[in-house]
Amino acid sequence: MGITLEQAEKAVQAAKAKSAEINTLMNIAIVDAGANLVAFARMDGAWLGSLDIAQKKARTARYFDAPTGEIGKLTQPGGPLYNIEHSNGGLITFPGGLPITDASGTVIGAIGVSGSTVENDHIVAQAGVDALA
């Protein structure tokens, strides 16, 4: 099913380190190739509401094999995917979710981060992805 727990924990730890480095408090979720949760961490004091958002970002990124922020560009009023967020039990389509690929480019899972600005969420998610590169 793609990503291993060892890889997922490595990504979570890298994301936590980046989060601390930029002085934020994050919820971090990793799903596997089947979009099922593998690992999760909520930093002390991080927003409670981000618990669900981090998981939905990770699932959204895997559901469509794309960064959540890219999907969000298409879901605005008048856009081709307007209100896609109503599907799949709720999607999150702003930045902070990224697919995770193996060396061959196959998607093995995804990371979702929530707890700060979407710019910071994206930076921390990218740190998780980079840890497995």
Added chain:
Amino acid sequence: MGITLEQAEKAVQAAKAKSAEINTLMNIAIVDAGANLVAFARMDGAWLGSLDIAQKKARTARYFDAPTGEIGKLTQPGGPLYNIEHSNGGLITFPGGLPITDASGTVIGAIGVSGSTVENDHIVAQAGVDALA
């Protein structure tokens, strides 16, 4: 309740063939006149998130006996059906869902397709409809 499984499978196979022809990977769902699922197929490697969207497109098209893309023109901010997507456990109102009618024009079901651009989704859904014409 309208469409038969034999008809539904014929529409699915036609949609799969069109999808392959235009080099896409689709989720294809057929519902009957009661808006209940009759047949479904997810092509290998198609987006996981489109599994739910294809079914919601088919249901949406039958719920209102209209192409989903036509409904979406009315659900934009300021439009008469703004945020109708919150009803019925989640609707999808961009293209890719089409009603299926019999020779007399009676709606016997609907097809929903998801997995590529909404233009491609619509083309593949139309191929499913045409297979039963």
Added chain:
Amino acid sequence: MGITLEQAEKAVQAAKAKSAEINTLMNIAIVDAGANLVAFARMDGAWLGSLDIAQKKARTARYFDAPTGEIGKLTQPGGPLYNIEHSNGGLITFPGGLPITDASGTVIGAIGVSGSTVENDHIVAQAGVDALA
């Protein structure tokens, strides 16, 4: 993600044939290794309520890599898994769901069948499994 659409459709056709052979009308669902739907068919006149049950049986069988009927033996009042059905958005723990394995014994998906007695549901699910052996 395990089972292919080609394999799934083969299992569905075999289940349909067995269902006709024993004079029943079934809903048949196939999920992949990630417990996500791959293929579905509802025979004309089959119970509408079995549409959801067939899918839940398939997911339940994959969730625990076991026949649903075996799980049900443990979920009775006083049993060790009493009321496990409240998890995962609803499980079905009576017969009709079976894991599907490859030649090496790895679970690649599952089949769920609903529409008749649980004995018949199981027989038809087994026919689907056998078609891939």
Added chain:
Amino acid sequence: MGITLEQAEKAVQAAKAKSAEINTLMNIAIVDAGANLVAFARMDGAWLGSLDIAQKKARTARYFDAPTGEIGKLTQPGGPLYNIEHSNGGLITFPGGLPITDASGTVIGAIGVSGSTVENDHIVAQAGVDALA
């Protein structure tokens, strides 16, 4: 809200070690005093259906500040809490969920474990609790 991420991760690692020691594959969830998820880990190959059950066990244990198995004794047919599992979006009331207390006896969170027999689930949950004693 009680337990820290550092404590939660310590409990998860202890539970993973005990799980490996007794040759099982577990899903392990930790919630805080607010019954909100703090940390989660799914061991490679652990049942997918246990993902949700581990989290529900942890929440159930915190909701009532009691071991899930003790609650389950009261939820049987004829019992005082019959079918309480219908509340709170689904409870799990068989063993594998335990409250976590601080040195003063105050409940600071809970652990939920799922992936084997309920006896093994309980043993692994206890190992998580003991790691924080």
